[in-house]
Amino acid sequence: MSEPTSQTTISPHNQQPLVTRSYPSQDELSVAIQRSAAAQKVWARAPLQERIAVGKRFMDEFRNMITEIPTELTLQMGRPVSQGAGEVRGTLERAEYMLSIAESCLTDVSLEDTDKPGFRRFIQRTPLGVVLVIAPWNYPYLTSINSVLPALIAGNAVILKPSPQTPLTAERFSLAWTRAGLPQDLLQVIHLSPSLTSFAVQHPSVAFVSFTGSVPGGRAVDQAAASAKDFKGVALELGGKDPAYVRADADLEYTVAELVDGAMFNSGQSCCAIERIYVHESLFDPFVAKFVELVKQYKLGDPTQPGTNLGPVVSVASAERIRRQVADAIKAGAKALIPESLFSVAQAGTAYVAPQVLIDVDHTMDVMMEETFGPVVGIMKVSSDEEAIRLMNDSPYGLTASVWTNAQANAQSEAAFLTIADELSTGTVFLNRCDYLDPALAWTGVKDSGRGVSLSKFGYDQLTRAKSVHMKIRT
Numbered sequence: 001m002s003e004p005t006s007q008t009t010i011s012p013h014n015q016q017p018l019v020t021r022s023y024p025s026q027d028e029l030s031v032a033i034q035r036s037a038a039a040q041k042v043w044a045r046a047p048l049q050e051r052i053a054v055g056k057r058f059m060d061e062f063r064n065m066i067t068e069i070p071t072e073l074t075l076q077m078g079r080p081v082s083q084g085a086g087e088v089r090g091t092l093e094r095a096e097y098m099l100s101i102a103e104s105c106l107t108d109v110s111l112e113d114t115d116k117p118g119f120r121r122f123i124q125r126t127p128l129g130v131v132l133v134i135a136p137w138n139y140p141y142l143t144s145i146n147s148v149l150p151a152l153i154a155g156n157a158v159i160l161k162p163s164p165q166t167p168l169t170a171e172r173f174s175l176a177w178t179r180a181g182l183p184q185d186l187l188q189v190i191h192l193s194p195s196l197t198s199f200a201v202q203h204p205s206v207a208f209v210s211f212t213g214s215v216p217g218g219r220a221v222d223q224a225a226a227s228a229k230d231f232k233g234v235a236l237e238l239g240g241k242d243p244a245y246v247r248a249d250a251d252l253e254y255t256v257a258e259l260v261d262g263a264m265f266n267s268g269q270s271c272c273a274i275e276r277i278y279v280h281e282s283l284f285d286p287f288v289a290k291f292v293e294l295v296k297q298y299k300l301g302d303p304t305q306p307g308t309n310l311g312p313v314v315s316v317a318s319a320e321r322i323r324r325q326v327a328d329a330i331k332a333g334a335k336a337l338i339p340e341s342l343f344s345v346a347q348a349g350t351a352y353v354a355p356q357v358l359i360d361v362d363h364t365m366d367v368m369m370e371e372t373f374g375p376v377v378g379i380m381k382v383s384s385d386e387e388a389i390r391l392m393n394d395s396p397y398g399l400t401a402s403v404w405t406n407a408q409a410n411a412q413s414e415a416a417f418l419t420i421a422d423e424l425s426t427g428t429v430f431l432n433r434c435d436y437l438d439p440a441l442a443w444t445g446v447k448d449s450g451r452g453v454s455l456s457k458f459g460y461d462q463l464t465r466a467k468s469v470h471m472k473i474r475t
Helices: 026-043 048-063 069-077 081-100 102-106 140-153 167-179 194-202 215-226 252-268 284-295 316-331 385-393 411-423 456-462
Strands: 006-010 017-022 119-127 130-134 157-161 187-189 206-212 233-237 242-246 274-280 356-359 376-382 400-404 428-431 464-472
Touching: 017 167, 026 130, 026 157, 026 187, 026 194, 048 081, 048 102, 048 140, 048 167, 069 081, 069 140, 069 167, 081 102, 081 140, 102 140, 102 456, 130 140, 130 194, 140 157, 140 167, 140 206, 140 233, 140 456, 157 167, 157 194, 167 187, 194 206, 194 215, 206 215, 215 233, 242 252, 242 385, 252 274, 252 284, 252 376, 252 400, 274 284, 274 385, 284 356, 284 376, 316 356, 316 376, 376 385, 385 411, 400 411, 411 428, 456 464
Parallel strands: 130 157, 130 206, 157 187, 206 233, 242 274, 242 400, 274 376, 356 376, 400 428
Antiparallel strands: 006 017, 119 464
């Protein structure tokens, strides 16, 4: 079978071709990477304040695009147009925070306080070189900013490989950086086939790879990097099957509203979406009733229309996989609480999937163990914190988990939350919120959710290396 030479983006809501992009040859890709490497050597010598100034101008340019981005994003990946501006605001929030801490994270670490007479020692934060960023389609701006901005500010060059589902997002991202005055070749957007992506990962001028996507995709990137002739760093932000635990003292109205949004926003297509919920038996029946009532109010339909708050999933193939997972659960004894007839647009052969709430589920079912990445949630009854902890940890994933309890008004509940948090095998533990990235906190996962860190001060550590300078002063 011959290698593809181009890719075509299909709009999820109408299954029509949107844009086509060509792939480079291996030689063309190699030349582009080498141009990045040459540009990076000059950029690394630029003063840090100059690099930060470019980052701030990028924010201004990107902010100016806020009216253009939502519709363009909707056509590519299907999120309702009414929700697109939120990704722009979140991208700017992350950029602003990472710029605000850049100086403290990237300046030399002085050891003068402990130097002996006649010696001077310090530690530099040195850029790695060329960073390959492989971005996903579900939150293309939010995920790209996590790596692209700190990589550039730290003095690296970036090759940005967008998902074939959202090629225009990377091109717009690059345009904002170019308008901000970023020198040529420091950020190159290159559309790549899987084999070309492996070639780029293994290229000797690529020093680090940041991948966000599926577990199989992450495994392929990791294997490609491991087979390269040189040693290179790899960060993997992968899937999730994120749980929530509703304790007996939770505020029912607040908790239901937050968890419905955490499960259904972006049609559940988030690595940190709520996909399974464990509810204390004393609250189970009223919680489920309120949850179902709220889900039934969603408006599934054409995402280009302002009244829609639930759009299609990314593809017909994805929709079929989600429907199959739900059907398998029902066949195994699960009970579906949302009549599909409420959402007439959700038909076989389309990317529209009706939201679904399942009870009578257990951990023998894929719907409670494997990532769904759709508007589906399973809810189980538990009798204690200990049972909830056991079930929350019974997963191949470990990205985020959330606990819902009246901790603000009850010191005993707060202590219980902290005890639960200590026992959870996950990268982030939330109290009374979910599905959110605070840029001041390290974004990381355990188990099949990946490895590495983005955001926070640790995000800069990942994109630089420590270089020790040890000086003996001779007089």
